Amino acid sequence: FEGMTTVELAKRTGQSISKLQDILLNVGEKVESEFDPLNIDVAELVGMEVGVNVRRIHSAEGEKVLPRPAVVTVMGHVDHGKTSLLDALRQTSVAAREAGGITQHLGAFVVSMPSGAAITFLDTPGHAAFSAMRARGAAVTDIVVLVVAADDGVMPQTLEAMSHAKAANVPIVVAVNKCDKPAADPERVKVQLASEGLPLEEMGGDVQVVEVSAMKKTGLDKLEEALLLQAELMDLKARTDGPAQAYVVEARLDRGRGPLATAIVKAGTLSCGQIVVVGSEWGRIRAIRDMVGQLAAQATPAMPVEIEGLKGLPMAGDDIVVVDSEERARMLSAGRKKKYEKDRLRKIEEERLDIPDVEE
Numbered sequence: 001f002e003g004m005t006t007v008e009l010a011k012r013t014g015q016s017i018s019k020l021q022d023i024l025l026n027v028g029e030k031v032e033s034e035f036d037p038l039n040i041d042v043a044e045l046v047g048m049e050v051g052v053n054v055r056r057i058h059s060a061e062g063e064k065v066l067p068r069p070a071v072v073t074v075m076g077h078v079d080h081g082k083t084s085l086l087d088a089l090r091q092t093s094v095a096a097r098e099a100g101g102i103t104q105h106l107g108a109f110v111v112s113m114p115s116g117a118a119i120t121f122l123d124t125p126g127h128a129a130f131s132a133m134r135a136r137g138a139a140v141t142d143i144v145v146l147v148v149a150a151d152d153g154v155m156p157q158t159l160e161a162m163s164h165a166k167a168a169n170v171p172i173v174v175a176v177n178k179c180d181k182p183a184a185d186p187e188r189v190k191v192q193l194a195s196e197g198l199p200l201e202e203m204g205g206d207v208q209v210v211e212v213s214a215m216k217k218t219g220l221d222k223l224e225e226a227l228l229l230q231a232e233l234m235d236l237k238a239r240t241d242g243p244a245q246a247y248v249v250e251a252r253l254d255r256g257r258g259p260l261a262t263a264i265v266k267a268g269t270l271s272c273g274q275i276v277v278v279g280s281e282w283g284r285i286r287a288i289r290d291m292v293g294q295l296a297a298q299a300t301p302a303m304p305v306e307i308e309g310l311k312g313l314p315m316a317g318d319d320i321v322v323v324d325s326e327e328r329a330r331m332l333s334a335g336r337k338k339k340y341e342k343d344r345l346r347k348i349e350e351e352r353l354d355i356p357d358v359e360e
């Protein structure tokens with residue numbers, strides 16, 4: 001969507017211009033001429049009314065494009081050491097050390113390297129989180145760390161993770177974990193991965209493999225280097241000025257502070273005081289905190305932050321958009337709630353119809 005007019009929206013939705021003008025009036029939008037560009041929030045509302053998805057394309061606004069940290073998700077078979085690896089990586093974080101190791105649980109953390117480079121890790125391992133986020137259109141992950149236990153080798157969820165990454169077009173860096181174990185056989189793991197079609201670097205492909213032990217904390221620096229190298233190859237950049245485009249990676253209810261959402265900005269800058277619509281919820285950002293709980297005025301790309309001030313609890317994968325007024329936020333939130341409920345009921349109905357008749 002880029003400044004579409006009522007005329008164009010009519011063409012795209014197959015609705016008459018007068019019908020769209022009625023809807024515009026209903027949502028309180030005064031549009032002088034059907035040739036005037038519509039506001040994106042208004043277009044989304046109209047789209048929801050006529051059952052058409054209006055996708056937001058954030059592009060040209062703002063021009064400061066800078067390198068940004070990679071956002072990494074850890075996946076792999078159960079018990080292969082995903083949680084242990086994330087814990088070990090978290091401890092290598094400079095910020096964590098400076099804060100005396102007291103990092104609040106945000107659902108994401110940043111490892112800052114001595115060189116100044118940084119890597120953002122999403123803290124919820126697992127395929128469900130990854131797929132759920134993707135299903136909601138939240139392409140947050142840049143790189144997947146595929147954890148494979150050196151003693152256990154490739155298992156069903158290893159293959160599942162590989163296919164998720166492939167489907168999302170996200171490159172893999174393999175961490176062969178538990179290399180401290182006497183039964184560890186990293187070479188066997190590599191042969192297995194290669195025979196499953198993963199093009200490993202040492203066999204002429206482009207997938208890096210690093211041997212680690214989350215327990216003994218060995219190989220972590222090599223893994224971080226491999227991730228930085230992969231990120232460099234991808235030339236990850238983001239617009240840092242202009243309106244924020246962000247996603248929720250985790251949300252929780254705090255007794256004193258109300259709904260809290262961990263967000264990762266994809267582009268632009270999210271600022272304190274802004275009015276946002278988050279999935280079907282909305283609010284005015286009252287506080288932004290970084291991963292060590294320090295108040296920040298703003299959040300920039302790939303930096304995980306906790307935002308406070310939402311009226312309700314959003315879900316992982318929800319998008320965060322900045323809007324101009326509380327009135328518009330309320331309207332968009334209400335419109336989306338209605339649409340989500342409709343989608344939910346339709347899905348239940350479809351599932352009901354999908355159940356085959358059982359013959360006695």
Ligand code: GDP
Binds near residue numbers: 076080177216
């Ligand atoms: P997850 O299910 O993938 O999150 O796996 P966990 O991190 O919970 O680890 C599963 C088990 O493997 C735990 O008992 C860990 O202590 C153990 N483990 C994890 N990493 C290592 C490692 O590098 N070496 C050894 N020997 N054990 C490990």
Ligand code: MG
Binds near residue numbers: 125
């Ligand atoms: Mg775990």
